Amino acid sequence: MQADKSLDCRGMACPMPIVKLSKAIKEMSAGQVLAVSADDPGFEADVKAWCETTGNLLKSLESEGGIHTAHIQKT
Amino acid sequence: MAEERRMSMILFSGDMDKAMAALVLATGAASMGYHVTVFCTFWGLNLIKKSEALAQGGILERMMGFMNRGGTDHMPLSRMNMLGLGPRLLKKMMREKKVATLRDLLDTALELGVEFVACQMSMDVMGVSKEDLAVPCEVGGVATFLNEAGKSRINLFI
Numbered sequence: 001m002q003a004d005k006s007l008d009c010r011g012m013a014c015p016m017p018i019v020k021l022s023k024a025i026k027e028m029s030a031g032q033v034l035a036v037s038a039d040d041p042g043f044e045a046d047v048k049a050w051c052e053t054t055g056n057l058l059k060s061l062e063s064e065g066g067i068h069t070a071h072i073q074k075t
Numbered sequence: 076m077a078e079e080r081r082m083s084m085i086l087f088s089g090d091m092d093k094a095m096a097a098l099v100l101a102t103g104a105a106s107m108g109y110h111v112t113v114f115c116t117f118w119g120l121n122l123i124k125k126s127e128a129l130a131q132g133g134i135l136e137r138m139m140g141f142m143n144r145g146g147t148d149h150m151p152l153s154r155m156n157m158l159g160l161g162p163r164l165l166k167k168m169m170r171e172k173k174v175a176t177l178r179d180l181l182d183t184a185l186e187l188g189v190e191f192v193a194c195q196m197s198m199d200v201m202g203v204s205k206e207d208l209a210v211p212c213e214v215g216g217v218a219t220f221l222n223e224a225g226k227s228r229i230n231l232f233i
Contacts (some may be wrong), residue, residue, distance in 0.1 A: 013174040015103040019183055022106035053107045 001060055001071045003035035004028065010039045010067065017043050018050055021072070025056060028074050033059065037069045044068050080109045082229040085220065089118025089143075091150035091162050091177060097122075097233045098180035104229070105187035112227075113184075114220040115212075116194035119233075120203060121145045122181065123191050128207035136202030143201070146209065147177040185210060192219055 007024050009017035017038040024034055036047070044063065047070045051058040057073040082104045086097045101111045115123050124145025130136040152161040169176065175183070185191075191212035198204070198214065205214060213219070224230050 011173050013172055015099050015106065015180075016175055016183075019102050019106045019187070050107060 001035070002033065003071060004032040006035040006037075008037055009043070010037055012038065013040050014042050014046065018046055021047070021050070022054075025054075025072065025074050030074050032074050034072045034074070035069060036072065037067055039067050041066075043070075047072070080107075081112070081223070081227040082109045082231075083112045083220065083224045083227040084114065084231040084233060086113055086115045086119035086122060086233050087117050088153065088233055089121040089150055090153035091147075092153050092165070093233050094119075094122045094147075094150060095177055095180065097231075098177065098184055100231065101184045101189045102180060102187060105184065105189050109229070111184075111187075111189040112192060112220075112223045113189060114192045114194065114215075114223075116197045118143075120193060120197055120201065121150060122147065122177075123193060123208050123210045123212060124203060125207055125209040128203065130202030130207075131204060132202035139201055140203075145207070147181060150177070181210070192223075 005024060005028060007021060009020055017040050021036050028034060044061065047061065048058060051072060056075050059071040059073050061070045084097060084101065086094065097113065101113055105111050126144055126146030126149055128145050130140025152165060155161045191210055193208055193212050193214045195214050195216050
C-alpha cells in the first residue's frame with residue numbers, strides 16, 4: 001500500500017508508538033496515509049483503539065514475524 | 076471531534092511504579108486527543124519536585140524534606156522496594172525491554188501539553204515552595220481540581 005509518510009516504531013514499548021504516531025498524523029494533512037511499523041505486542045490492539053477514538057481511518061493492519069504494520073489515513 | 080475530550084487525574088502516590096502508570100495514561104490520553112490535567116498532591120508532589128529541593132520551615136518540614144526527596148530518580152517502588160534495590164532492578168528490566176523511563180515519560184507528557192497542578196495545601200504542609208517544583212505548573216486547591224474533573228470524561232485517582 002502506498003504511504004505519504006512512514007514511521008518506524010520498532011524497539012519502542014507502550015505508550016511510545018501511539019505517542020509517535022499521533023505526532024506524525026498531526027503534521028500531515030487530511031487524506032494522506034501514514035505507514036507505521038512496530039514490534040510492541042500491544043500495538044495491534046492499540047492502533048485499532050487509537051483510530052476508533054481519534055476517528056482516523058485504519059486502512060490496513062498486517063503482522064509478519066512479530067512486526068505489525070498499519071496504514072492510517074488522516075481524516 | 077464534536078466534543079472536547081478531557082481527562083483529569085489525581086496523583087497522590089509518590090511511588091515510581093504508580094507514577095509510571097499515571098504518566099503512561101497521561102501521555103496515551105494526550106495522544107488520543109484528550110486535554111489532560113494531573114493534580115499532584117501529598118506524595119505525588121515528588122514527581123514534579125526538584126531532587127535538590129530542600130523543604131523550608133521548621134525542623135519537622137526540613138526533616139521531612141530530607142527524607143522525602145523529589146524527582147523521578149528518587150521514587151521508591153510500592154512493592155518490593157528492598158531499601159532502594161527494587162527500583163534499580165526494575166529500571167534495568169525496563170531498559171532491557173526498551174520501556175521509556177519515568178523522566179522520558181514526564182518530558183513527553185510536558186511536550187504533549189499535559190498540565191500539572193501542584194496541590195497548594197500539600198506544598199504548604201510539607202514546606203515545598205513554587206521554586207522547588209521542576210516542571211512549569213499551576214498551583215491550586217480542591218476547587219481547581221473539581222472544576223477540571225467536572226468537565227472530564229475520565230477521572231482517575233492514583
